[in-house]
Amino acid sequence: MYKVFVNDTPIIITSSIKKVNSFPTYHFKNVVFDEIIQKLTNKELKGINLYSTDIENDWKLFLTNLKVIPAAGGLVLNSKNEVLFIYRNGVWDLPKGWIEKGETIEIAAIREVEEECGIFNLKLIKPLITTYHIYFHKGAKLKQTYWFLMTSDYQKELIPQIEEGITQVAFKNEAETEEVFKNTYENIKLVYDTYKEGSFS
Template identity: 30%
Template sequence: MYKVFIDNSVIAFLDSSEEIPSGPYDLICHSLENDLTKLLDQFDFSSSKLCILVVYEDFDLAINQVFHNYEFMDAAGGIVKSKWRYLFIERHGMWDIPKGKLDAHEQPWEAAVREIEEECGIYGPTIDHLIGITFHTYSYMGRLTIKKNWWYALNYSGPLDVTPQEEESITRAIWIEKPEWDLIRSNTYDSILEVLDLAKDW
């Protein structure tokens, strides 16, 4: 299942071969039976917290139909672990995970390492595994944008000194232990909560 976060709402995309998990859902629609290009017009996502399920035969086709007015962007980042500590950042007053847009011809895992190094001032984290993929929407320079985020788990054995990248509006970078993840959960985005849930065993 893939999830697209729109403000406080989520549109989940489920392969038709999978069993539909328990709801509640505000709407369940099938890509072969519904006009997905009109799905977003049916709801006010800014004022309601909705959960919509799209059952698809072809994921790329389904998501492109739903978000046909959006510009697609790829980004990557991840949760860095150094022994029993984990690295998080604060940006725009919210806790976040370091991430950023892929450069031309860059692979997601390469971008994840580069963005973490740039945003936190550490060097040499190494990829352990892919945590998962999420999507979220926002407005970028007046354009509706949907960002695909590749999230990785990374190991790090270097110094714990960090330097937040101020030009990216990062005000803090901290190392915390797993029991302190509740601090992050108390003031972050729904898409980040999803990543924390996926990484609970990391």
Template identity: 40%
Template structure:
């Protein structure tokens, strides 16, 4: 099963037997090629604009060989960093976010995640504990040369630990205005102003550690 986020909408790719879990979703069937996905997606963003379930007998094969081929693909990596009972957040573009960024050529997801956390938050010495499930989201590029293209981004997530004392420094070049260690009791308030796909990351992380 795959959950792909576009703003606050969810696109779920799952087997027909799982349809009962998504009774409030629009259902799309019989998508077999990347061109069919492109046509479906055009209708989705211009007309449907609602949570949608795409049923497939083999979601893994469909995601890899069909759905992802309809978009420009980017891979990124980031971290859910914990210091004792605190979580590391950044404030970017008026929302709370987790540190993450594009995987550079020749990097592993693990290497990219460590680098991005260090660059965006200004800390050193953090290390990976274990991997977390990846997330997918779709957005429209605003970069010169690819403006208007629809991007499917897969983000690899890792649980990290930091035992240092630095509170961090925001990387302002990336529009980050604040780095904050959020206490458990503050987490609910922060989650009111973050992205839907990040809520799923944090909830998974909390589940893994309880």
């Protein structure tokens, strides 16, 4: 299954015919890409299921409609298992950014977290999930973000990267994270849920 968000509205590409949500289901082969993007952008649909009989090939076909922008980021835990969040452009988020030429995704993830949060001593634990969202800048682009679970014992003051629109950086406990989720992106909830469902504790 692949889940791609357009402004927090999901396109779910699935090989399962079992109904798991209230969204309309279409056969992947019968949809016009531009039409479904338009409907989701205009909020005509709350989400859409695309049923595929050959999910890997159909996913490759789906990607031919978009320029893919690879990015990497981290869900960082401190010694109290609190999660590091950034507040950017009025929304809570996790630190992430574009992968630069010649970088591995792991190095890019660590560099972006360091730059955006002013944190160091990061230790990469394991990959978490890859998320996808479509945005529009000179055409439709797909941001493909590789997320990693990280830890840090860094104790000094955290410095938000103001020039990137980040005004706050803070570790949040579980109760505070619930508050964050009232003002965050669906992809960020996916990353957090993947961490919570994992074997890491």
